[in-house]
Amino acid sequence: MAARFKDLALDAIDHQTLADWWCQALGYARRDPPAGSAERPREWPVPLYDPTGTGPLIWINPVSGPTEGKNRMHLDVYGHTEELLALGATLVRRRDEEIGWDVLSDPEGNEFCVFVPPKPKPPMSRR
Secondary structure: OOOOOOOEEEEEOOHHHHHHHHHHHHOOEEOOOOOOOOOOOOOOOEEEEOOOOOOOOEEEEEOOOOOOOOOOOOEEEEOOHHHHHHHOOEEEEOOOOOOOOEEEEOOOOOEEEEEOOOOOOOOOOOO
C-alpha cells in the first residue's frame, strides 16, 4: 500500500465563512486546539470534525484566488437538496434520466453531489 486516506481539504478565499457554512450543512464543528494551546490565528486553515465520529476530518484552507475551471475532485454527500439551497448552495444540475443525483456548489463554487439519503433499515426482530 503506497498511501491511505487521512483527511479532506477544501480551498476557500474566505475560509472562515466557508468553514461555518460546511459546519451548518454537514452538522460538523470546528476542532478546538488542544487544551493549553493558544488559539489558532484566523489566517490558518480551519479543521472541521464530525461530532458523531463517523465522517472524515475536513480542512478549510485559505487561498488567494478562485478555482479556475471545473473541480477535478469533489464531495459526495447524502442530503436534502432544498435544505442545502436554503443554506446558500447553488444548483448546478438537477438529477434527471441521465444522473441520479443533484450537483450543487457551495458559496465559493466548490461543486458537490447530493444523493438521496438511504432509507433506514428496519430493526431486526428477535424470535
